[in-house]
Amino acid sequence: xTRAAWGETGQLVTRLLDAGARRPVGAAAILGQxxxxxxxxxxxxxxNLEDLALQFSISRLSMREAMKVLAAKGLVRSTPxxxxxxxxxxxxxxxxxxxxxxQIGNVPNAAFVRNVFExxxxxxxxxxxxxxxxxxxxxxxxxxxxxAQMALAEPRSPESISADVAFHQAILRxxxxxxxxxxxxxxxxxLMLTFTVQRDARPDLDNFIxxxxxxxxxxxxxxxxxxxxxxxxxxxxxxxxxxxxxxxxQPASLLxxxxx
Numbered sequence: 265x266t267r268a269a270w271g272e273t274g275q276l277v278t279r280l281l282d283a284g285a286r287r288p289v290g291a292a293a294i295l296g297q298x299x300x301x302x303x304x305x306x307x308x309x310x311x312n313l314e315d316l317a318l319q320f321s322i323s324r325l326s327m328r329e330a331m332k333v334l335a336a337k338g339l340v341r342s343t344p345x346x347x348x349x350x351x352x353x354x355x356x357x358x359x360x361x362x363x364x365x366x367q368i369g370n371v372p373n374a375a376f377v378r379n380v381f382e383x384x385x386x387x388x389x390x391x392x393x394x395x396x397x398x399x400x401x402x403x404x405x406x407x408x409x410x411x412a413q414m415a416l417a418e419p420r421s422p423e424s425i426s427a428d429v430a431f432h433q434a435i436l437r438x439x440x441x442x443x444x445x446x447x448x449x450x451x452x453x454x455l456m457l458t459f460t461v462q463r464d465a466r467p468d469l470d471n472f473i474x475x476x477x478x479x480x481x482x483x484x485x486x487x488x489x490x491x492x493x494x495x496x497x498x499x500x501x502x503x504x505x506x507x508x509x510x511x512x513x514q515p516a517s518l519l520x521x522x523x524x
Contacts, residue, residue: 291320291330293366299339299350300367310340310348337363361453371513372457372506380454381503387447388432388499392491395438396483403438404484410434411480419467429455431476435483461509462502475501 298304310316317327331348334340338357342348357363368376395403410431417424432455433448466472475498482490 289330289333291316291322291327292333293362294320295330296334296337296339296362297366299334300356300363304350306350306352308350309346310350312347339363359450359454364453364457368457372461372510373514374507374510377458377461377503377506377510380451380458381499381506383451383454384499385496387444388435389492389495391436391439391444392479392483392495393488394441394444395435396486396488396491398440399438399483403434406434407431407438407480407483411476414476415469415473419469419472420463425456425459425463428459428472428476431480435479438483458502458506461513462505463509464512465508466505471505472502 295304295310304310311319313324313327313331316331317324320327320330322330331340331342335342336357337360338351338355340348341351358367372380395407399407410427410433414424414427414431417427429452433452436448437445439445462472475494478494479491479498482494
């Protein structure tokens, strides 16, 4: 990217930054959004810290902190000869909460939903089967608490969505496998984003509470085959609901778009 092109960035920054964003996190967010959107392509060399700090109206030290944020998320790397360079897409921390939000904007697209549910189908049915075999009293209680909170909350409320996330995370932890359990915090933001659009399309409690109850009951009974199959059925319906939710927010022309 040429320095002239970056002159336009300075004008954009002036429009986007408010008082709350004139700090490292604001600069990191704007640059991060430009990277994951493809505006700043892999291999692009960013301006030096002094120029960036001037464009964002922050100190050089604050700009350095912003670059550290982006580096920690795998978006950029600094080299002695080239300066700060945008890293290849396959090196990004794709499950990082900020990267996910920067990537999809306000509403997930269909490609994002499909990717999330492909991952969930690879992990969650077997995790539920393992939980049915291994879950002890504390793990079962954690699943039950999350289910109870979800059943009592208004479907579109943050409390309902957070409880839904907690329910699925509790199942991952109930496997007793440390590597599977480590996925729980990693996928939290992905789940929250898809659950939100699911609720937009199908907010009725009867649409999702029975399937969650069936999963919890199968795990509590120790029935691994039922746990596996109920999760698969649940995911099939949940994906359809999520796609319907995307349709409420995006024109049909964008539904087949690829993930950014």
